[in-house]
Amino acid sequence: MSAELNSVPSAQSRRPPQAASLDKKYNIRPFKHVHQPSEQIDYANLDAIDLSTFEWGDSDEAKKSRQRLARQLDHSVRTHGFFYLVNHGVDEGIISHLDSISQSIFEVSNEIKAQHLAGSLSSDLDTDSVGAERGPGFKPRQYWNMANGVKDNIEFYNFTQIQHQDKMWEQNHPQIVKDYLNEIANYYQFLHFVVLKQLTILCDIILELPEGTWYENYFQVSQGDISGSGGGFGRLMMYYGHSDEDNEKTNNTWLRGHSDSAGFTFIASQPMVSLQILDYRTREWRYVKHVPGALVVNIGDAVEFMTGGYFKSTIHRVVNPPKSQQGHVRHSIIYFSKPSWVTVIDPDEIDSPLLHRLGVSKPREWEKITYYDWDLEKGRLFGKSKVNDKPGDAPEPVYIHGRLSERWIRDLSV
Ligand SMILES: O=C(O)CCC(=O)C(=O)O
Numbered sequence: 001m002s003a004e005l006n007s008v009p010s011a012q013s014r015r016p017p018q019a020a021s022l023d024k025k026y027n028i029r030p031f032k033h034v035h036q037p038s039e040q041i042d043y044a045n046l047d048a049i050d051l052s053t054f055e056w057g058d059s060d061e062a063k064k065s066r067q068r069l070a071r072q073l074d075h076s077v078r079t080h081g082f083f084y085l086v087n088h089g090v091d092e093g094i095i096s097h098l099d100s101i102s103q104s105i106f107e108v109s110n111e112i113k114a115q116h117l118a119g120s121l122s123s124d125l126d127t128d129s130v131g132a133e134r135g136p137g138f139k140p141r142q143y144w145n146m147a148n149g150v151k152d153n154i155e156f157y158n159f160t161q162i163q164h165q166d167k168m169w170e171q172n173h174p175q176i177v178k179d180y181l182n183e184i185a186n187y188y189q190f191l192h193f194v195v196l197k198q199l200t201i202l203c204d205i206i207l208e209l210p211e212g213t214w215y216e217n218y219f220q221v222s223q224g225d226i227s228g229s230g231g232g233f234g235r236l237m238m239y240y241g242h243s244d245e246d247n248e249k250t251n252n253t254w255l256r257g258h259s260d261s262a263g264f265t266f267i268a269s270q271p272m273v274s275l276q277i278l279d280y281r282t283r284e285w286r287y288v289k290h291v292p293g294a295l296v297v298n299i300g301d302a303v304e305f306m307t308g309g310y311f312k313s314t315i316h317r318v319v320n321p322p323k324s325q326q327g328h329v330r331h332s333i334i335y336f337s338k339p340s341w342v343t344v345i346d347p348d349e350i351d352s353p354l355l356h357r358l359g360v361s362k363p364r365e366w367e368k369i370t371y372y373d374w375d376l377e378k379g380r381l382f383g384k385s386k387v388n389d390k391p392g393d394a395p396e397p398v399y400i401h402g403r404l405s406e407r408w409i410r411d412l413s414v
């Protein structure tokens with residue numbers, strides 16, 4: 001490992017002796033996920049990338065193992081933009097303990113939540129600030145505008161600067177979060193420093209770049225250097241569901257269709273059948289199947305732009321589950337990895353032999369912008385009534401620096 005951190009984060013359950021009394025203090029108990037559905041579901045056919053077959057080193061065998069995985073990944077990133085990572089090294093026990101911690105975090109009083117807001121109380125009020133989407137702390141329910149005057153019924157907690165060992169403590173966290181911050185950060189750091197590193201090496205192979213190029217140039221973390229470092233933020237997310245009446249008004253949508261703004265998103269797979277992806281060729285919604293222990297990974301906008309659309313940042317949403325799973329709370333643990341703010345997000349920047357051969361270059365209408373320029377504007381649009389008060393699932397088309405903010409219709413050339 002590089003000197004990104006003093007020690008490589010471990011994804012094994014190693015909890016200090018005082019952990020049991022802490023768990024008692026905060027009433028940490030298993031989070032009850034819903035059972036598997038009894039209905040037949042039309043699932044997306046997503047690939048599973050088995051990271052246990054990723055071998056480090058210069059031997060022919062090791063190189064072949066990475067090339068094999070890169071071929072598989074190439075298909076996923078060009079088609080669905082979603083795939084599973086399995087045998088990635090995170091114990092299932094780690095995830096279920098995070099589920100439990102999260103459950104207790106959302107049980108703190110409204111008074112404490114109000115002291116630790118990620119943004120304002122409504123997305124329409126956030127004209128200049130980063131908003132609850134990007135700030136650290138709690139996003140309250142009723143923050144976003146859904147269809148027909150309905151507001152969302154989702155709470156989340158954002159962890160920002162989570163890859164910077166000192167900065168993550170400087171955020172305004174409630175005591176329960178402080179008490180579990182090392183454990184929570186350990187998970188997110190493992191995803192970044194170990195899993196993302198492997199994933200970006202596979203992307204280098206796909207793009208015919210020297211292995212390590214993407215990680216070193218865009219995702220590497222230099223402790224304390226916020227603008228020059230790659231990084232990411234963690235999110236714990238509770239979906240409480242809508243009343244029948246509101247489900248009808250929102251066409252059963254709990255989280256509006258969108259693409260993620262950042263690099264690669266990692267979602268711990270969970271059993272409620274609610275996450276759907278929009279197939280950009282057939283324009284049909286498909287459910288993402290639960291694969292126990294897997295990470296559901298998707299491509300974000302920054303990576304789509306860096307590859308000139310070769311990698312797909314797919315529109316996805318969260319909906320009311322099938323009947324047999326209704327009436328339960330859905331919990332999801334997410335990590336949004338992001339390139340450094342200064343990364344120029346177009347294919348001319350990454351100089352990939354593959355993309356040159358395919359004739360992919362920066363479209364003339366795209367302004368030359370950094371990831372910071374993109375994320376700032378995109379973050380301000382989500383859930384605003386001015387883009388959502390219209391019939392249908394898609395928001396009002398808005399251009400940001402020459403790029404459509406949500407691409408429900410796509411160029412099919414690559
Ligand atoms: O909860 C999920 O499964 C996905 C949430 C999501 O798409 C997001 O927060 O960007």
Ligand SMILES: [Fe+2]
Nearest residue numbers: 258259260316
């Ligand atoms: Fe998303």
